[in-house]
Amino acid sequence: MTEDDGFELSSFTPYLLNQAAEAQSVAFAAIYRNRYGMLRTEWRVLFHLGRYGPMTAKDISTSALVHKTKISRAVRALEQKRFLKRVERPGDGRSEYLVLRPPGEEAFRDLCHAAREHEAQLERRLGQQDARMLRQLLVKLRET
Amino acid sequence: MTEDDGFELSSFTPYLLNQAAEAQSVAFAAIYRNRYGMLRTEWRVLFHLGRYGPMTAKDISTSALVHKTKISRAVRALEQKRFLKRVERPGDGRSEYLVLRPPGEEAFRDLCHAAREHEAQLERRLGQQDARMLRQLLVKLRET
């Protein structure tokens, strides 16, 4: 028996974070997967365009900290679903603006609604105080 | 402009959890990947055996909430690294006890040490108060 044996995985922060993140996103992923056949990255791209308006793949990649190949494939998938279109960019021939089309906007609004619902449910489970505290701590962790 | 446009992804809990979990486990994963060529599930299996002693694949699967196919593959990988061996189970021919071998135990102790180090670093970044609070909230979330 060494003193290391006392180490507890079940209170190891990376482990806890993983379990929580897994549980939470599985629950929400079921929504956009079932309703629109979307993958997680597709939902994130959709969200960025819906929330912040037209932007390039690179912009989304930077903002969401997601690798450009994942963005590229998500954009193609959303394009095939007729959720967005590519618009030529005057100054730069390398990239295009990505713009939501009406079906994409509708899906965006619907999913925002579902996300709010999901968040409200979390708050009921955890209590408003604790839910807020958790968010704050996670933000702090990201920014530290 | 609908009211849904006000929804912020960057303070959506599942999103925050994902970012945090990703950042944290990438950092720790680098350690067991570089030192022992292990994958995340392998580390979890190793941990369970090191911490709780011999147990079956099913036991680990239940305890860690990881699907049995992932456990099966992780066990094989650890077996090939000579980190564990399979021991026949008298009463039940379907499953085997998984037992760490000396190299596995050594890796376990080393990784426990690294994990403590990692946790300590997090506490320095977040402050002891907040680090503890975060853990408590994540535990509460899991158990609610």
Next chain:
DNA sequence: GCTTGTTAGTTACAAAAGCAACTATCAGGT
């Protein structure tokens, strides 16, 4: 002791993610 249903674990195939190489465009210096 023979069916029926369950459990542990593995395997095979498909979906997704990671990574490196590639094309095309741009920007700056000479």
Next chain:
DNA sequence: ACCTGATAGTTGCTTTTGTAACTAACAAGC
């Protein structure tokens, strides 16, 4: 104008994960 290096995005290949089907062993009822 031309070279050099950087940037945006895509494609191909490999690794990892997810899912479902499968084998083998057990358990319970008849």
